[in-house]
Amino acid sequence: MINSSYKRFFTTLGNENRLQIIHLLAKKGPQSVSQIVNGTKLEQSAVSHNLKRLLLCQFVHLKPNGKERVYSINKETIKPLLTLMDKHVREFCQKTCKKCERGDLWITQQQ
Amino acid sequence: MINSSYKRFFTTLGNENRLQIIHLLAKKGPQSVSQIVNGTKLEQSAVSHNLKRLLLCQFVHLKPNGKERVYSINKETIKPLLTLMDKHVREFCQKTCKKCERGDLWITQQQ
């Protein structure tokens, strides 16, 4: 069933740490693992594990640079995806989500 | 953190039973709970629980009709979302996903 691919994609996105990583990469551009560790305050191994899942789904790209490994988001997919979610929150979830009333949505503002 | 809303949205979508329900609603239009039970072969209580989560995220709409409760997908969000995912699979996941080579993607074909 094709559903299982979608399941993998959505559960990969449905995790705060991975969203935090995506957020960081969206905001700061390509980052090495240790930069992500600094930027997110997550453990190094947690970062690596989560990056691996993001990479498997191709939500991030990887470019080794010496002993560093530099990750960047797959803008083509991730940007419209989060824009769509922002739109959804704005249109449908205004009663339940206080944050969106303040207008501090997630990615729409940036760049 | 706004991330927690996104977490809720994506984990809600990251479940095969809920994707199956969405798929059914997308294909057949509005359906009552028992129609969904028939269409998906899931237990009635499982269907109700999952519909509740979908409703909380406003991925489906609800319209009571007598003692029936008729659910329909929120096309404005769900359709572009799945179209985006289809596109992502097509562009980035061709090596790992055999299904997409056969072209039987999820929602793009329909209606």
Added chain:
DNA sequence: CGTTTGTATGAAGAATTTATCATATGAAAA
């Protein structure tokens, strides 16, 4: 070489999520 630095991986317990059962509610029908 051996060491250091940066990153990945496997395993296992902890935490979260899901499925299921039993039961509750609510609307219509008898």
Added chain:
DNA sequence: TTTTCATATGATAAATTCTTCATACAAACG
């Protein structure tokens, strides 16, 4: 107003996912 049909809900066991620790690997440097 009892019964029936359609659906929702709470509790809990089962399954899945996450976090963390220890360790491994790989590149650069001394």
